[in-house]
Every structure is written in structure tokens, then in C-alpha cells.
Amino acid sequence: MKKLLRMKSMLAVALLLVCFGQKARASHFQGSDLTYTCVAPGTYYVSLKLYRDCSGSTAPSSATLNLRPQGCGSPRTVSMTKTPGSNAIGNLYCPQLGAPQCSSSGKPNYETVTFTSLVTFSATERNCPDWYLSWSECCRPSTANLVGQDDPFAEAYINLGPAASPFNNNSPDFDPLNIPIPLVCVNQDIVYSLNALEVDGDSLSYELMQPLSAANTVVPYQQIGAGGTNIIINQSPRPPYNTTTNQQFAILQGGQATYSATYPIPSFIAPWNTPDPATGIPPKIVTAVPYFNLDPISGQLRFNPSVYVAGTQSSAGKNKYAVVVRINEWRKVNGAMVKVGYIRRDMLFIVEDCSGNVPPQTTVPPIPPKFEVELNDTLVKVQTCNTTRIVYKFQDTDKITITVDTAKIRRDLPNGSMRIYKNGTPNVEAVLMITPEASHAGHTYLIPIRIEDDACPIKSIANPVYRIEVRRQSLAKVIGNETREICLGETSKLDVNLSRPDSILGKEATYSYQWSLHPSTPNGDGLPANRSQRDITVKPTKTTRYLLKATNTLSALKGACYDTTSVLVKVNENPIISSITVGYPQGREDIIFGRDAMINVVIDNVDQTGYTYKWSPGSKMLASNGRPDSTIMADLLDPSNDSVSSTVLNPKVISLKTRTYKLTVTSPSGCESSKEVEVKVGAFFLPNIITPNNDGKNDKFVYKGIEPNTSLQIFNRWGVKVKDYKSYDNSFGGEGISDGVYYYILKEPKGGKTFKGYFEIVRD
Secondary structure (H helix, E strand, O other), rough: HHHHHHHHHHHHHHHHHHHHHHHHHHOOEEEEEEEEEEEEOOEEEEEEEEEEEEEOOOOOOOEEEEEEEEEOOEEEEEEEOOOOOOOOOOOOEEEOOOOOOOOOOOOOEEEOOOOEEEEEOHHHHHOOOOOEEEEOOOOOOOOOEOOOOOOEEEEEEEOOOOOOOOOOOOOOEEEOOOOOOOOOEEOOOOEEEEEEEEEOOOOOEEEEEEEEEEEEEEEEOOOOOOOOOOEEOOOOOOOOOOOOOOEEEEEEEOOOEOOOOOOOOOOEEEEOOOOOOOOOOOOEEEOOOOOOOOOOOOEEEEEEOOOOOOHHHHHHHHOEEEEEEEEEEEEEEEEEEEEEEEEEEEEEEEEEEOOOOOOOOOOOOOOOHHHHEEEEEEEEEEEOOOOEEEEEEEEEOOEEEEEEEEHHHHHHHHOOOEEEEEOOOEEEEEEEEEOOOHHHHOOOOEOOOOOOOOOOOOEEEEOOOOEEEOOOOOOOEEEOOOOEEEEEEOOOOOOOOEEOEEEEEEOOEEEEEEEEEEOOOOOOOOOOOOOOOOOOOEEEOOEEEEEEEEOOOOOOOOOOEEEHHHHHEEEEEEEEEEEEEEEEOOOOEEEEEOOOEEEEEEEEEOOOOOOOEEEEEEEOEEEEOOOOOOOOOEEEEEOOEEEEEEOOOEEEEOOOOOOEEEEEEEEEOOEEEEEEEEEEEEOOOOOOEEOOOOOOOOOOOOOOOOOOOOEEEEOOOOOOOOEEEEEEEEEOOOOOOOOOOEEEEEEEEOOEEEEEOOOOOOOO
């Protein structure tokens, strides 16, 4: 009997220990924030904020911070002190339900508690730049996406930097209103913003991570859907489907069978209730498209919780999902981006059935096109030097409360402010005014806003981040090409059009102007004496870029707000014709009548590729009617083939009279230079004897340089006309008349010269 009693006693103790062990592991932590602030080189104020699940045991009264170096040094621990009065219960529900409750049997909720410590790294420890801060204690609550209830592990990273020039980095932190334990409504588009606050001016990037249970030890994820497949059962089907005998399924696109860091919650778009055109009934199996997106720049999460399990206790965790985001800090050091720290935010999203409560709708009315503002969801792109008014309208059937840090907006946004109108009503407006200066171009400004309605029992809470991007859209525009070409010695007129609206004064702005040489061509020239006009004429001698600065005189930021534009004027060199000479015979200063000579041209330009040449009548080659002599073409030959040409650089000339020729040289850029040359020709003569014996010498009566329609009359010694040519062609060779002396009268057409003389025919 005593033995039996002893066994019963041992069993009771065992049961007690089991129950105690289960209770000991019931301090469920839903989330955590571990941050740090540099108070002196090597000294940091570390803060640990814990979020306890109300379905677990009471919040802890102490915490231990672990310090772990990477690659050198030794780890150590630091005791943390609980901040008095830091215990606070979450306020997730409407006031009609009474004061916020935190109990295992009530609605899901959380309690916060904060611990702090001062950490000073020794001189030896500072030689190890990379340190990891961490905290861990039992246990996580049951969740729908993680396997088991491993210990949560909060972690932050500090890069101390070189000992001689430490980084003294401050970690990002979070607005008190930005809690990591949000209630989210099933089948509603959720916008949740991490929007960490950064005081050092470092760049932040956000990335989804897997939860940790210890250093470098990840917690495995649960399988998705039924039987470890990517098949999802519709928890709220419409007839003819139900949750037992005739279930409706969705196959998750992508074949993912388990949750992951980038898909930690069932969030998808599935056409559960879209009828099949053939049957008029929604299909039994549909395709679900995953939808869980994190903006790596703003830290804004967007998703649509698609599964809610009704009728379960909060402690069962069927509607709780662990999500972790790491916020990295980047700083430019010696021209390269260096990671100077990071923090991890452990969060718990709790999915609820919000009983049809629709979240407030946000709209941004269009802004007049003249302001050149782009609107895209939560992104607004504004221009420098414009005072832009952006109105955010929030509408709901419930009363809406908008919470925004207007002091931060005035401090951070360039000449910015925000006012809230009709807060606490179903129609609220937030009016943002911003006037970026030219120096703000390329910057992005984030405005976190909390949107909360008073629906009951579950309030709709959204934390979007409105992103303002400032673009430099100079409204100073050059009329015509912004790059233009002229020839040396020419001018270029620079006309500018400016039209920038002023949104406060409601009229077109006026400007003051200042032209200068652009820094890219500091040795340029050609500016006029008056450089304060809008439109100017320049005459550069070298390629020059001109810069116009137009200052908006109506702007509230006089002198700080301006437009610029530039014009590049390329100066092309003209062909340089240094000389044109005629190849006269040695000892002569003219061409022997009836002979030819070369015209020799010297051009001094180094690169003559693409040059073209054109010979034309010169200033002394005018016919009696005042027009250029049309026979010029026949006087110039291409020496390579003796064909008529006026486009070779060095032609052969066979003019039978003294003439002036003009050469025009054109470069590929259209620049021209001209020069004239006079070709002198010796006096002409007519023969005084012909010997028509077919020896090829003096067989014909030839007038070199004869013009068409020149008449010839030949008389014998008694004055009898023996030959009469209306248009002589140098063909008379004594045909039909005997040897002897004859007289001739030669008349050029159109009132030209008349020549009289005699010649002798000798055949022997």
C-alpha cells in the first residue's frame, strides 16, 4: 500500500512538473524591437521593446542583452533594466467594448514592456568593428506559419567603424503608433508601413527575413494548405460549396508548398466566386496568385489576407502569422556604400473577420497639368520651384481619425506643411503644401500616416507611407535645337521660352535672367555685353555652351528657386583658301591663245574630308546682258579625262579670252569660302595663209575661239564674193577656188566684233 502511495505521489509530482514546464513555456512573445543610440564614441544606449501575447503568462521583469563580435574578441552579456511604467496593453478594439483587455480567454491582444541598458565597448573591443546585439527567451506563441514554438530571437547589428574614425551610428527606430502586432481584416487590401525613423541621414533598405530561434538558426516554416501541398481550401465558400462535403479549392500559382520569408501569410487573389461561363457556377478548383509585396525603399507592405479560421481560441494561433523584416542602414564612406548597421523587426499579423467593415478609401484629386505633377497611388512626383498643393481625401461610413506628425513634416519636408481638416468625421482631408528648392531635386520624402476608423468591434487601421519625389523639371526651354552648329564668323540667336505657374499667387511667374559660360566650356566666348536679357545673340569663335539661370521673382523662395537651361553652339571652321594660281608657260604672264593651263589651288585646312568644290563665273565675267557668262562650263576640264567639269579642285582651263573664275569650297558642315582668280589669255589671231595639202598643218582657215553663228564672207581680188557662211565652223580649206590672195569679212553674232583682212591660198 505504501508502495502504491509512493507511486501515486511520484505521478503527481511528474504531472506537476509537466504542467509547470508547459506553463513555463507559456510566456509567448509576439514581437520585438531591438534598437540602439550612440551617446558617445563607443557607448550605446540599447532599448528592447517586447510585445507579449495576452494569451500567455505575465510579462517578464528582467532581460539580458547578449553582445557577440564577429571574427575577433569575446562575447559577453549585459543586464537590462525595465523601464518604469512601460507596461501597456494594446488598444485594437473600439471604445464601446470598454477598456482594453489582456487575458487568455479574451480577444487577441498584446502587452508591451521596455528594457534598456548602457553598453560601452572597451578600447580592445573597438578593434573588432562588427558586433551583434541579441535577446532571446521562451517562447513564441503558436502560429499558423511556423513549426513549433521556438524561442524568439531579437537581433541588431552595429558596425563600429575604424577605431580612429568610428561611425557612431544610431539605429533606425519606430514611431510609437507603429506597432508590430496589427490586426488585419481577411479579404481586405492591407497597407502596413514599417517606415523606420533614421536620424543620421543614412539610406535604408527593407528585406523580408526568416525568423530566428538563435544566432544563425532559422525557424522552419509550416506547409501551405491541405496535406502539405499548395492546395488551399476556401474557408468561406458560397453555395453549392461548403467546408465539409463539397469543398472548393485553389491551387497557389508558383508551386510553393511551404510558407517562406517572402510569402509568410496566405495572401493571394483567387476568383472564388467568378462563375464559369459554361455552367454559371464558380469552378471547384481555381488558381490563386500570391500577393505579398514589400517596397524595399519605403518599407511599405501590401497584402490581402485570404484565410481566416473561425471559432478558434487565440492561443491556438490559427490566425497568427510571424513576419520578420530587416532594416539595413547604408552610408557612403570614401565613395563606397557601407552597411553601418541593421535591426530586425519581429512582427505578428493577426487575421480577423471584420464583419464587413470596409477600410476608409483614400483618393487624391488630380492636380492641374501645368504643374507637371505625377500621381500614382501613394507616390507623388512634384517639381522644384513650384508650390504644389496635394489634397488627400479619406472617406468612410465610420468616423475617421488621421494621425500624422505635422511637426516632422515641417521639419523634414522642403518648405512643407500639412493640415488636417474635419478630423473625426467620415470625410477627412489632409492638405500638404510643399515648395522644393532647386537643391532638393532627386530627393525622396516619406510621410507616414495612420488611418483609423471607429468601427466596432474591430477598428480598421492602416499605416500607409506617402512618398514625395522631387524632380528637377526645368521649365526654361530653348526655342529650337539645344545643340546647334554655326560657321566661324556667324552668329546664333538664343531664344528662350519660360512658363512656370505659381500655385499660391495663381498667375504666371516672372523672372530675372543671367547668361554665363557653362562650366563645361570655361574658355568659351561670344557672349554679348548685356547678359541679363532673356534672348541674346552670340558670336563665338570656338565651340561654347551657354548657361541661362532664370530666377522666379514671384516665388516665396526668392533667389533659391530658379530654372536653368543651356545651349551648345558648335563652331565649325571655314575652308581656308590660301592661294589660287594659274600655270602660265615659263616667262609668260598669260596663256598662249588656243592653249590650256592648270589652275592650282592651295587649301590650308588640315582635314579636308568631304569638301566639295564649285567653279563659277567671277566678278569680271559678265556678258553684255549683265548675266554670268554661260560658256564658263566649257572652259574648265577635269585633267584626269578632259571632260567638262566645274567641281574639281584643280581644273584645266582652255579659255580663249581673259576671264575671272570664282572657286567656292564647302565643308561637310556647310561652311563656305570663296576666292577668285583671273586667267589671262594672249591676243587671238587669224591666219594670213592656208596650205590645203592635207598635211594637217594650216589646211583650213581657222578662227580659234569662234562663237556659234559667226558669219564669214570671202572675196577675190576683184571684189567678187566666192564664199558666204552664215555660221562658220572653221571648215573652209580652199574648196572650189584657185591659189591666190583673198579678202574676208568675219562678223561675231549679236553685235560682236567685225574682223577684216586677207589671206593667201598656197597648195604647193
